[in-house]
Amino acid sequence: xxxxxxxxxxSASHFYWNDAWSAAENQRVFGRCANxxxxxxxxxxxxxxxxxxxxxxxxxxxxxxxxxxxxxxxVDVYDHRHLNLEVAEFAKAVPTTENIAIAAWNRLVGVIxxxxxxxxxxxxxxxxxxxxxxxxxxx
Amino acid sequence: xxxxxxxxxxSASHFYWNDAWSAAENQRVFGRCANxxxxxxxxxxxxxxxxxxxxxxxxxxxxxxxxxxxxxxxVDVYDHRHLNLEVAEFAKAVPTTENIAIAAWNRLVGVIxxxxxxxxxxxxxxxxxxxxxxxxxxx
Amino acid sequence: xxxxxxxxxxSASHFYWNDAWSAAENQRVFGRCANxxxxxxxxxxxxxxxxxxxxxxxxxxxxxxxxxxxxxxxVDVYDHRHLNLEVAEFAKAVPTTENIAIAAWNRLVGVIxxxxxxxxxxxxxxxxxxxxxxxxxxx
Amino acid sequence: xxxxxxxxxxSASHFYWNDAWSAAENQRVFGRCANxxxxxxxxxxxxxxxxxxxxxxxxxxxxxxxxxxxxxxxVDVYDHRHLNLEVAEFAKAVPTTENIAIAAWNRLVGVIxxxxxxxxxxxxxxxxxxxxxxxxxxx
Amino acid sequence: xxxxxxxxxxSASHFYWNDAWSAAENQRVFGRCANxxxxxxxxxxxxxxxxxxxxxxxxxxxxxxxxxxxxxxxVDVYDHRHLNLEVAEFAKAVPTTENIAIAAWNRLVGVIxxxxxxxxxxxxxxxxxxxxxxxxxxx
Amino acid sequence: xxxxxxxxxxSASHFYWNDAWSAAENQRVFGRCANxxxxxxxxxxxxxxxxxxxxxxxxxxxxxxxxxxxxxxxVDVYDHRHLNLEVAEFAKAVPTTENIAIAAWNRLVGVIxxxxxxxxxxxxxxxxxxxxxxxxxxx
Numbered sequence: 001x002x003x004x005x006x007x008x009x010x011s012a013s014h015f016y017w018n019d020a021w022s023a024a025e026n027q028r029v030f031g032r033c034a035n036x037x038x039x040x041x042x043x044x045x046x047x048x049x050x051x052x053x054x055x056x057x058x059x060x061x062x063x064x065x066x067x068x069x070x071x072x073x074x075v076d077v078y079d080h081r082h083l084n085l086e087v088a089e090f091a092k093a094v095p096t097t098e099n100i101a102i103a104a105w106n107r108l109v110g111v112i113x114x115x116x117x118x119x120x121x122x123x124x125x126x127x128x129x130x131x132x133x134x135x136x137x138x139x
Numbered sequence: 140x141x142x143x144x145x146x147x148x149x150s151a152s153h154f155y156w157n158d159a160w161s162a163a164e165n166q167r168v169f170g171r172c173a174n175x176x177x178x179x180x181x182x183x184x185x186x187x188x189x190x191x192x193x194x195x196x197x198x199x200x201x202x203x204x205x206x207x208x209x210x211x212x213x214v215d216v217y218d219h220r221h222l223n224l225e226v227a228e229f230a231k232a233v234p235t236t237e238n239i240a241i242a243a244w245n246r247l248v249g250v251i252x253x254x255x256x257x258x259x260x261x262x263x264x265x266x267x268x269x270x271x272x273x274x275x276x277x278x
Numbered sequence: 279x280x281x282x283x284x285x286x287x288x289s290a291s292h293f294y295w296n297d298a299w300s301a302a303e304n305q306r307v308f309g310r311c312a313n314x315x316x317x318x319x320x321x322x323x324x325x326x327x328x329x330x331x332x333x334x335x336x337x338x339x340x341x342x343x344x345x346x347x348x349x350x351x352x353v354d355v356y357d358h359r360h361l362n363l364e365v366a367e368f369a370k371a372v373p374t375t376e377n378i379a380i381a382a383w384n385r386l387v388g389v390i391x392x393x394x395x396x397x398x399x400x401x402x403x404x405x406x407x408x409x410x411x412x413x414x415x416x417x
Numbered sequence: 418x419x420x421x422x423x424x425x426x427x428s429a430s431h432f433y434w435n436d437a438w439s440a441a442e443n444q445r446v447f448g449r450c451a452n453x454x455x456x457x458x459x460x461x462x463x464x465x466x467x468x469x470x471x472x473x474x475x476x477x478x479x480x481x482x483x484x485x486x487x488x489x490x491x492v493d494v495y496d497h498r499h500l501n502l503e504v505a506e507f508a509k510a511v512p513t514t515e516n517i518a519i520a521a522w523n524r525l526v527g528v529i530x531x532x533x534x535x536x537x538x539x540x541x542x543x544x545x546x547x548x549x550x551x552x553x554x555x556x
Numbered sequence: 557x558x559x560x561x562x563x564x565x566x567s568a569s570h571f572y573w574n575d576a577w578s579a580a581e582n583q584r585v586f587g588r589c590a591n592x593x594x595x596x597x598x599x600x601x602x603x604x605x606x607x608x609x610x611x612x613x614x615x616x617x618x619x620x621x622x623x624x625x626x627x628x629x630x631v632d633v634y635d636h637r638h639l640n641l642e643v644a645e646f647a648k649a650v651p652t653t654e655n656i657a658i659a660a661w662n663r664l665v666g667v668i669x670x671x672x673x674x675x676x677x678x679x680x681x682x683x684x685x686x687x688x689x690x691x692x693x694x695x
Numbered sequence: 696x697x698x699x700x701x702x703x704x705x706s707a708s709h710f711y712w713n714d715a716w717s718a719a720e721n722q723r724v725f726g727r728c729a730n731x732x733x734x735x736x737x738x739x740x741x742x743x744x745x746x747x748x749x750x751x752x753x754x755x756x757x758x759x760x761x762x763x764x765x766x767x768x769x770v771d772v773y774d775h776r777h778l779n780l781e782v783a784e785f786a787k788a789v790p791t792t793e794n795i796a797i798a799a800w801n802r803l804v805g806v807i808x809x810x811x812x813x814x815x816x817x818x819x820x821x822x823x824x825x826x827x828x829x830x831x832x833x834x
Contacts (some may be wrong), residue, residue: 001553001555011179011181013178014179020612021682038177040153040181042181047568059513080172081174097560098614131619134560143827146824147825181802195715201724233336235335272282274283292457313495315455318456318459320458322458380697410699411700412700422689423687423688474586474650568734569708591776591777591781594735597735598736641732
């Protein structure tokens with residue numbers, strides 16, 4: 001088995017807020033991230049698939065196909081969007097790096113599972129070059 | 140003369156919009172950036188000062204002082220803010236990378252000019268690692 | 279005046295060879311680069327334009343337009359090509375980093391000169407992250 | 418147990434082609450990569466070994482020795498070469514990122530297994546900063 | 557379960573030396589690193605914690621808290637220090653990248669284990685961008 | 696005219712200290728950098744030469760020759776050294792980033808001036824990815 005990874009980037013805005021809390025409590029827990037006007041990041045999405053290289057093509061997965069899947073399922077949905085206000089899965093869940101990684105996994109796992117022998121094994125979201133979350137489907 | 144450069148980063152949200160235009164015209168000119176909910180970036184601010192190294196300390200400028208100036212004058216004002224809605228200079232000027240570079244120069248040039256023999260010679264703003272604007276005070 | 283820079287990448291193959299020389303002389307001058315089967319690089323093209331920000335849009339140049347120009351004029355011509363064998367300007371000139379920078383400038387300068395108030399001021403070609411050539415139109 | 422990783426780079430040319438297929442079929446499956454003149458990349462080889470630090474030297478493995486092994490076994494064989502035409506293992510196997518990672522593992526695993534207590538646990542090949550394959554010996 | 561990673565940097569000096577050996581033996585084994593005046597690096601510390609995101613905050617761990625822990629427990633102790641001469645754990649153990657990773661783990665594992673549901677799963681130390689050691693607590 | 700740039704790295708230790716001052720004064724001016732045990736960095740040396748590409752080779756300068764000059768004149772002298780204690784030019788001048796850039800220029804300018812039509816136009820020293828000094832020979 002071999003793993004193949006591809007990266008893509010998107011820019012989005014978000015804020016951290018819990019409606020059940022007072023403004024002061026939101027400020028205490030989320031700090032500057034609680035600013036309701038939002039702030040933004042250049043995110044990097046890193047997707048890893050695993051499988052055996054096809055003996056004829058040498059491909060675990062067609063990288064052009066993987067790029068298209070990543071763009072259609074994640075990048076086009078999140079890029080230049082306000083995640084809290086415009087992306088369905090963050091109407092309830094706070095769009096932390098952790099929750100974005102889980103949401104991206106959920107968007108990808110069905111499609112990549114249907115893409116042939118390869119299966120999704122890892123999703124990473126970099127919020128900045130210094131901070132990233134990694135999800136392996138709950139394993 | 141020698142130049143010394145320091146970088147800092149901030150995360151902010153913005154959108155591109157001209158109130159004098161229709162929504163369709165804003166969409167045509169600004170594309171996805173016209174989304175009024177905003178989107179965001181990890182910006183890098185790069186500040187260059189020039190002067191002669193002090194013969195005793197070997198410093199053109201005290202880098203700790205430069206860091207404090209950059210944080211106080213630019214990073215603390217822009218970080219985790221929505222530039223259009225919360226930063227005065229972008230109430231009128233669209234917060235493009237070009238205009239952010241000019242605005243950061245204007246915030247810094249008086250303070251650094253007062254900081255000793257060194258003078259401000261260049262400000263760069265990276266919107267992403269692939270795009271940056273550079274301003275030298277109109278020269 | 280302010281400068282705006284955008285990067286793009288392409289992958290290409292090349293070798294260094296002078297038909298007027300013996301194989302030994304080519305080997306002596308060009309070393310491993312004289313291998314006639316070619317070898318390759320991930321190149322980065324970095325294009326800088328200068329002008330005044332438009333007072334309404336805040337743009338020196340429309341970055342989407344600049345991206346399209348860079349792709350059409352340079353990236354699409356060089357990407358996944360063998361520069362010596364498939365790109366006209368390198369039939370005679372050795373495709374060194376220096377000559378690729380000059381050739382990219384020549385491909386861009388007319389188009390960007392026609393693109394409005396902005397003018398081309400700098401082209402950089404990175405052969406690796408450690409080596410790059412910069413051309414300013416002979417100035 | 419602790420893991421120690423070292424990187425090295427090489428530049429090489431390749432193309433994707435299956436002799437059993439028509440030109441049109443190669444074009445359909447491999448796209449621009451099917452160009453028979455080849456194209457190239459700056460590859461990064463990343464090698465990870467695992468073991469216990471020697472109680473006297475603090476080394477899992479001598480990094481100078483590891484550098485020499487990586488250069489002799491992989492970099493010197495692949496650098497400034499056309500992988501399809503000049504490297505034995507790619508006479509049959511298409512030199513995809515996946516197959517290069519497997520081939521580099523096979524070149525290294527015997528030598529590093531003989532280098533003391535440390536053993537090879539992972540090989541990564543980056544084709545670009547955005548795409549990489551990782552091999553752990555079939556595990 | 558999801559993993560969250562944060563990076564920080566510090567600059568430090570070190571040398572490699574074993575008092576039980578002759579100068580010649582130290583030179584033979586450690587090479588240029590045996591220079592008793594020391595030499596230095598910009599190190600990167602990369603800390604990974606694992607847990608379930610809190611259903612209310614979306615956090616596996618509070619990244620501000622993690623930053624403070626990393627600074628207090630590791631960065632403040634190692635930054636701008638001579639590791640051999642000024643940091644207790646390297647009075648005996650040679651400050652190789654491997655041993656620094658183990659020492660940083662030992663400094664962090666108790667504090668992060670007390671920080672809630674999250675637990676420490678990985679520590680990486682990059683000595684340069686080309687060399688890093690990874691420790692998972694002996695697993 | 697075209698400019699060609701090459702990078703190399705070295706690791707070294709230094710501290711900031713002025714013998715004419717008290718320990719308290721050194722601490723006040725230089726902060727943590729005044730620690731007499733030294734601390735260290737991975738420095739990047741970036742050297743730019745300018746000239747016309749040779750019409751036959753396409754070279755402004757032979758990059759292999761430039762690499763050798765950079766290694767012999769700067770990297771081999773500074774790498775794995777304590778700059779204050781072991782490098783002659785820093786016996787008097789404090790090894791700040793500014794002074795290292797000037798010293799590297801002085802080591803290179805004579806040799807590169809003798810290397811053909813190309814001349815040295817710029818030396819940069821990166822102390823970290825966030826801080827660098829640039830020297831153009833006093834111009």
